[in-house]
Amino acid sequence: MGHAATDPERFEQIKQPVAALHRWNSTLMVVLSFGVLLVAWHIGATLWPSRSFPAPLNVLQTFISETASGDLPYHLAITLWRVAASFFLAMTIGSVIGVLLGNHSRADQFFNPWLILFLNVPALVIIVLAYIWFGLNEAAAIGAVAVNKIPNVVVTIREGTRALDPRYAEMAKVYRLGALDRLRHIMLPQLQPYIAAASRSGVALIWKIVLVVELLGRSNGVGFQINLFFQLFDVAAILAYTLAFVAVMLFIELVVVQPLEHTSTRWRRRAA
């Protein structure tokens, strides 16, 4: 029995270089893929020169000048803050509601039609109503984005709650675990994949809605700027802002989300 248990460690040592090689390969592939896209874009822009289809170098120049003037970082930061605020608001409220509905089937039956309703109300309607009812202010903007995302979070977390293993809850009851311990050690680890799924799709959805919110009722942020450049017909600036924002989101994904997932699923991999 003794060595059977030490085997995984040895296995892990063999696996590591292979995994590193694999990671290196996939990074190379991403770089290559983006490179080909850039070249294709450049060729296209050279063949059909037009103000509405700037070459990558033009976009880069605009990006540099906008960054130097401080405009781009400012608006980017504002948008990022809105994304973060509505993300945490939506995840917190959505998770709480999802857990409640997943645990109480009667409440779930009652509120399910509401959920379907909110899932199907267009984001634009919620945004417009929020601005009309609560005024053109920051709280209305962030609230509207969160309300758009909450139903998705509820649905995902509700599924996760239904899939909770009752044996662990019974173990917790027998050993009289406190509420905080149950949350930290029993519930959250089981919900982790569902929370991760909700966050992933959440960030992508939220930042798109944030741009609409900014376009409609704010006087700063990437969405506001894009609307401005639309009126000036400045495609290079529109692309510069969009790409800058996508780059930031990619960076967050690679530097924050993936390592976080890596640590929180450590126990799963060691079993391999």
Next chain:
Amino acid sequence: MLQDLRFEVVQNEFACILGPSGCGKTTTLRILLGLEHDYRGTIQLPGLAQARMAAVFQEPTLLPWRTVEQNVRLAMPEDQRNANLDALFNQLGLTKMRSFYPSELSLGLARRAAIARALAIEPDILLLDEPFVSLDEATAQQLRYLLMTVWSERPTTALMVTHNLQEAIMLSDRVIVLSDRPAHVIGTFDIRLPRQYRNEQVRADLLRSFNEKFAGIRNAP
């Protein structure tokens, strides 16, 4: 499922509930653990309602996302979480596996970890639900001796559910025999001889006298 079920266990006694599969042994334990509420009757636990209970379930039920040691400490009351567990882990042969995740353990080792968790909280009552089921006989036997050793160092009232008569005779002070459904107590079989004197010969004798006493029921192996 259960009917007229009545038994008692004396303090610091190791009792076994023996009965055919599916007769409601596990349900009895679940009632005692407060996990089942659909019954009529009374349970009296030692001390107040606050008797500290520990359970070893049929499956180890360790949290897969916590290490063996974290699993054990998590079950302990918060003010005792930093207690020294070296002796317990050492006795159960788990010293090297403290930082392992449950999925890295064999079933036998996971069962040991579950026993460690149950004993670490120094329970007033220890409930065991077929803790040696689905192990090969050698491992099961090794684990029975281990359980005996750690239990005799930390004696507590213990109630084990099993369908294995040999196991019951080896471990317990009293065997409570249940009938088929609806389960009720057919009789009890007291073993006064201390465990360390129960060699194979003695166990065979005990088995014979048990079979004489319960000649009517032939469900035990």
